[in-house]
Amino acid sequence: MRLFFVTTDHFETKIWFRDDDDFKVGMNYVAVTVAAVGVRVIAFILMSTHVHFLLACYEKDARRFISYFKQLYGTYYRNKYGSSRLFRRNSIDIQEIINEGEGIEKVIAYIIMNSVAARICATASGYRWGSGACYFNDNKEIGKPIGCLSGRERIATLKSKTSVPDNWTIGAGGYILPESYIPVEDVERLFKNARRFNYFLFSSSKAKRVKEQNGPSFRDQVILEGLNDLRVTLFSNKSLDDLNEEEKAELIRQLQWRFSADSHQISRLTGLPYSEVTELLNRL
DSSP states (O other), X not given: OEEEEEEEOOOSSOOSOSSHHHHHHHHHHHHHHHXXXXXXXXXXXXXXXXXXXXXEEOHHHHHHHHHHHHHHHHHHHHHHHOOSSTTTSOOEEEEEEOSSTTHHHHHHHHHHTHHHHTTSOSSGGGOSSBSTTTTTOTTOOOOEEGGGSOHXXXXXXXXXXXXXXXXXXXXXXXXXXXXXTSOHHHHHHXXXXXXXXXXXXXXXXXXXXXXXOOOOOSOHHHHHHHHHHHHHHHHTTOOGGGOOHHHXXXXXXXXXXXXXXXXXXXXXXXXXXXXXXXXXXXXX
């Protein structure tokens, strides 16, 4: 088997996960995809606009994995939000990682530091939607075996009829805990100790990005809720499509002022083209 770094392109004007329920479904679909395709997930993270995985498998299985995951989540998303082509247009990139020059350690650190680079949380272990809390953590959540659930409860929880091992554990959040299928001990042996693990986290390109720039500090999901409240308060719940240019400019101004949202974040949350957002911002 080989190692492959799998990532999807960033959405510019859309987001994968609009609320915590979407993230929970995404977490469960990672587990379901592992069970269905039979690959080993070494590390992963689910972000609002993209996902990253480090997989131990053959290349054809890496492609099967991400295709199956996108298909599962795309069907859920379509049923909930009505978009039928969103994920089919979302291209993927698969790169083989060679175990030379600490390449594996660097990729793992890069993946799980995405949430820190996005200024969503202070540490990789503080982000729920990925494997960041799996490694060198003495306070892991203790869930209950999914085998304790009835068949109907399993399907309702996983939103899939795919069978997963009975000993995989489900946490209080309603999703299968990543340590059920992540080879945590193997990853910890790779890093040797927590101190060396932290060294890679803090020296990763994602950590350096945090030091070099002041990016958005609010999660997309938080701003999305604020966006809906603003539409009700400012424009009597008019849809974004019905706003005139002056109203769009005011909405953008409020998002920038209240949430320190940048043009990329405003674009993907409002669905307005990036060029239009920047033009309206330049007028303010």
